[in-house]
Amino acid sequence: AQSVTQPDIHITxxxxxxxxxxxxxxxxxxxxxxxYVQSPGxxxxxxxxxxxxxxxxxxxxxxxxxxxxxxxxxxxxxxSVHWSDAAEYFCAVGERNTDKLIFxxxxxxxxxx
Amino acid sequence: xxxxxQTPKFQVLKTGQSMTLQCAQDMNHEYMSWYRQDPxxxxxxxxxxxxxxxxxxxxVPNGYNVSRSTTEDFPLRLLSAAPSQTSVYFxxxxxxxxLTNEQFFGPGTRLTVL
Numbered sequence: 612a613q614s615v616t617q618p619d620i621h622i623t624x625x626x627x628x629x630x631x632x633x634x635x636x637x638x639x640x641x642x643x644x645x646x647y648v649q650s651p652g653x654x655x656x657x658x659x660x661x662x663x664x665x666x667x668x669x670x671x672x673x674x675x676x677x678x679x680x681x682x683x684x685x686x687x688x689x690x691s692v693h694w695s696d697a698a699e700y701f702c703a704v705g706e707r708n709t710d711k712l713i714f715x716x717x718x719x720x721x722x723x724x
Numbered sequence: 725x726x727x728x729x730q731t732p733k734f735q736v737l738k739t740g741q742s743m744t745l746q747c748a749q750d751m752n753h754e755y756m757s758w759y760r761q762d763p764x765x766x767x768x769x770x771x772x773x774x775x776x777x778x779x780x781x782x783x784v785p786n787g788y789n790v791s792r793s794t795t796e797d798f799p800l801r802l803l804s805a806a807p808s809q810t811s812v813y814f815x816x817x818x819x820x821x822x823l824t825n826e827q828f829f830g831p832g833t834r835l836t837v838l
Binding site for chain 2: 615620643652653654655656657660662701703705707710711712713714715716717
């Protein structure tokens with residue numbers, strides 16, 4: 612069965628530090644890949660997505676993610692974190708033939724000044 | 725343009741009570757869906773609709789009913805609430821059911837069943 616793993620439940624970084632959030636998936640073919648952010652009390656907002664082509668994708672708010680087929684990973688990165696980036700981040704995998712979306716369990720990011 | 729709106733924001737129910745969570749979108753999207761979010765778990769799909777008059781079950785449909793009489797509205801009904809339905813509920817919409825279209829999420833309804 613398809614699955615998404617976000618191994619880090621909670622990450623704390625200092626403002627200005629770099630960030631990498633991990634996401635691994637299990638899927639028989641190349642899936643659609645997504646990263647969403649959920650700020651406190653808010654719904655999910657799409658940060659970026661990968662469908663095909665260039666494996667390094669740019670998103671909103673200065674985020675990027677790289678699809679690595681050999682590692683079945685789609686890690687989210689940001690070179691310099693801002694306090695406003697504190698939120699919960701969800702990786703999701705989409706099945707191309709069914710349009711089913713499977714979410715990971717999320718990583719909560721805390722940013723210290 | 726309000727996007728996806730959900731009411732209420734918070735609700736406390738007693739076991740066995742019924743209620744309807746409201747969801748509306750003003751983007752003329754054909755596809756709407758309901759998810760629940762539980763601690764330590766990703767969002768799970770409850771029900772979805774690909775257009776007015778058409779609904780289908782998602783991953784965790786038991787205990788929930790939906791209907792889609794208009795393009796704009798997609799209410800979620802709990803006929804007899806159970807403590808296991810304590811969760812945060814999100815409604816989402818997109819132009820079509822294809823994942824190549826961005827899904828827009830509402831702010832959520834936090835439901836507690838005592």
